Amino acid sequence: MVDEKIVSLTNLFMRYPNKQVLNGINLDVYRGQIIGYIGPNGAGKSTTIKIILGLASGYDGEVEIFGKNIASGDDSYKRKIGYVPENADVYDQLTPMEYLTFVGELYGMQRQHAEQKAGQMLEAFELEESAHVRLSSFSKGMRQKVLIISSLLHDPDLVFLDEPLSGLDANSVMIIKELLEKLAERGKTIFYSSHIMDVVEKISHRIVLLADGHIAADGSFEELRKESKEGSLEDIFNQLTGFVGHEERADGIADLITEAAGHEE
Numbered sequence: 001m002v003d004e005k006i007v008s009l010t011n012l013f014m015r016y017p018n019k020q021v022l023n024g025i026n027l028d029v030y031r032g033q034i035i036g037y038i039g040p041n042g043a044g045k046s047t048t049i050k051i052i053l054g055l056a057s058g059y060d061g062e063v064e065i066f067g068k069n070i071a072s073g074d075d076s077y078k079r080k081i082g083y084v085p086e087n088a089d090v091y092d093q094l095t096p097m098e099y100l101t102f103v104g105e106l107y108g109m110q111r112q113h114a115e116q117k118a119g120q121m122l123e124a125f126e127l128e129e130s131a132h133v134r135l136s137s138f139s140k141g142m143r144q145k146v147l148i149i150s151s152l153l154h155d156p157d158l159v160f161l162d163e164p165l166s167g168l169d170a171n172s173v174m175i176i177k178e179l180l181e182k183l184a185e186r187g188k189t190i191f192y193s194s195h196i197m198d199v200v201e202k203i204s205h206r207i208v209l210l211a212d213g214h215i216a217a218d219g220s221f222e223e224l225r226k227e228s229k230e231g232s233l234e235d236i237f238n239q240l241t242g243f244v245g246h247e248e249r250a251d252g253i254a255d256l257i258t259e260a261a262g263h264e265e
């Protein structure tokens with residue numbers, strides 16, 4: 001179906017005890033879109049994702065996923081969602097096969113199916129030799145691949161990826177970028193949150209910039225570029241978040257480092 005609304009946020013507000021984080025977010029995301037969800041540190045990106053996933057409560061406003069309000073009490077929508085958190089805890093004492101089968105079953109897959117698919121996915125990510133080795137011995141990038149597999153194993157319709165490429169080598173990055181495009185072509189909707197602007201620029205169909213709890217920009221990279229007359233997404237990001245003087249600031253920090261040590265000549 002064309003223009004099927006997958007995520008709809010209406011007047012979303014969120015306050016933590018010490019801080020107003022979201023100040024009225026309105027956002028409709030459609031099937032097959034790759035959304036680059038960006039913003040400065042602390043802007044509220046993870047908070048938005050956690051609210052959508054039902055992991056953060058106390059918000060005001062409406063959140064509809066697959067056309068249903070998540071406050072309705074029916075959380076079957078969660079089975080159709082995949083999530084790679086920025087800081088994930090994996091169960092270190094498990095092997096990837098055990099971990100993936102466990103996660104697959106949590107998402108409602110039959111054990112045998114989860115096992116078989118996990119094996120195939122591990123092979124596709126060149127981890128077959130480590131399939132039965134404990135995760136505690138895995139490198140950062142190997143772990144990240146397991147997390148990515150765990151978010152996709154149950155064939156979700158909506159995927160949230162928070163810095164998913166962290167630790168991955170250049171070959172793996174290339175595969176994942178291509179994979180996201182292929183999944184979007186097959187109707188999957190992807191929220192991609194990252195600070196690596198050149199990747200966001202390349203893979204996103206639509207970029208949503210969150211700043212001070214508001215959506216400060218929303219459009220394709222070409223649209224944002226026309227509006228802001230800047231070259232790269234990094235330049236646009238800096239302009240829209242009012243950031244200037246990086247060289248002076250770096251210089252000031254370098255001064256602090258080299259002066260504060262108090263070396264005696």
Ligand SMILES: Nc1ncnc2c1ncn2[C@@H]1O[C@H](COP(=O)(O)OP(=O)(O)OP(=O)(O)O)[C@@H](O)[C@H]1O
Pocket residue numbers: 016017019021039040041042043044045046047048086
């Ligand atoms: N559980 C919490 N309790 C209190 N404050 C929180 C909590 N979680 C997040 N915050 C605050 O809410 C703000 C937004 O945090 P959030 O993690 O959503 O930002 P972000 O845009 O994902 O940032 P980053 O790019 O650094 O990951 C921050 O000021 C953070 O300190």
